[in-house]
Amino acid sequence: MKYDVLLYEAGILTLIAAIVYMGFTLRKLTAVVKEKKLIWLLPMAAATVLAISLGAHIYANFSLLPELSAKITEISSPAVIADQAKTDIIRASIQGFKVSLLNLKTVSFSAFLLASILLLISTSVYIRWISK
Amino acid sequence: MTEQMIQAYTNTAAILSGILFWAGFLVFGFIAKRYNTVFNKSTFHGLLMTAPSGILIYSMLMIVKFTMVIKDPAINNMLQLTAYAFLLVSALLCLFGISKFSGLLSSLLKYEGSK
Numbered sequence: 188m189k190y191d192v193l194l195y196e197a198g199i200l201t202l203i204a205a206i207v208y209m210g211f212t213l214r215k216l217t218a219v220v221k222e223k224k225l226i227w228l229l230p231m232a233a234a235t236v237l238a239i240s241l242g243a244h245i246y247a248n249f250s251l252l253p254e255l256s257a258k259i260t261e262i263s264s265p266a267v268i269a270d271q272a273k274t275d276i277i278r279a280s281i282q283g284f285k286v287s288l289l290n291l292k293t294v295s296f297s298a299f300l301l302a303s304i305l306l307l308i309s310t311s312v313y314i315r316w317i318s319k
Numbered sequence: 320m321t322e323q324m325i326q327a328y329t330n331t332a333a334i335l336s337g338i339l340f341w342a343g344f345l346v347f348g349f350i351a352k353r354y355n356t357v358f359n360k361s362t363f364h365g366l367l368m369t370a371p372s373g374i375l376i377y378s379m380l381m382i383v384k385f386t387m388v389i390k391d392p393a394i395n396n397m398l399q400l401t402a403y404a405f406l407l408v409s410a411l412l413c414l415f416g417i418s419k420f421s422g423l424l425s426s427l428l429k430y431e432g433s434k
Binding site: 195197215289293296303306310 | 325328329333335342344346347350353403409411413414417420421425
């Protein structure tokens with residue numbers, strides 16, 4: 188069991204819940220200042236993007252990584268070492284997994300960054316309204 | 320893009336996101352502070368402003384992990400685990416603070432509606 192992965196995912200899941208709650212709170216706050224703008228939707232969008240990031244992280248850790256480990260174990264078995272054609276096929280497959288993992292990591296952290304930007308914009312816009 | 324460039328990009332994105340999340344929650348804490356002054360009621364702004372610190376600590380620990388050349392994988396793992404623990408605790412405190420502030424706003428809006 189990968190405890191660090193579970194801890195990270197629990198953290199992100201809680202962060203998503205906090206951001207959704209913040210979105211609903213911002214909706215109440217816009218009602219207080221009688222603004223009709225939909226800035227409360229920005230935290231909701233941030234939570235959605237963060238959920239995509241979490242999904243990519245879960246898929247990489249619980250689907251792709253175990254498959255990659257299985258392929259690495261397979262390539263080091265005596266039966267595969269003796270067969271050059273099989274070795275080449277598995278090696279190509281491992282390379283494919285590595286590329287997929289790297290792409291998922293890029294998507295996941297880009298989504299994480301986008302979510303943080305959306306959240307900061309929403310709270311900054313609101314504080315500017317009430318600072319006028 | 321080479322593998323090294325992608326690694327550098329994802330590391331930077333992880334750190335920058337942590338800092339921006341911290342700033343976003345901190346600004347929300349400032350909003351709660353303004354309402355504390357306006358309504359003269361506790362809006363839990365102190366909690367809302369300190370709770371995101373864990374997200375900042377997460378970013379700092381990640382900077383240490385990515386920039387320092389720590390050869391011992393056990394120390395690296397411990398650093399990562401600590402960073403994730405701070406992220407979780409901070410997110411929980413933010414959730415708690417926001418729910419308290421939201422509850423107060425609901426009662427204020429209800430009071431205004433009944434007037």
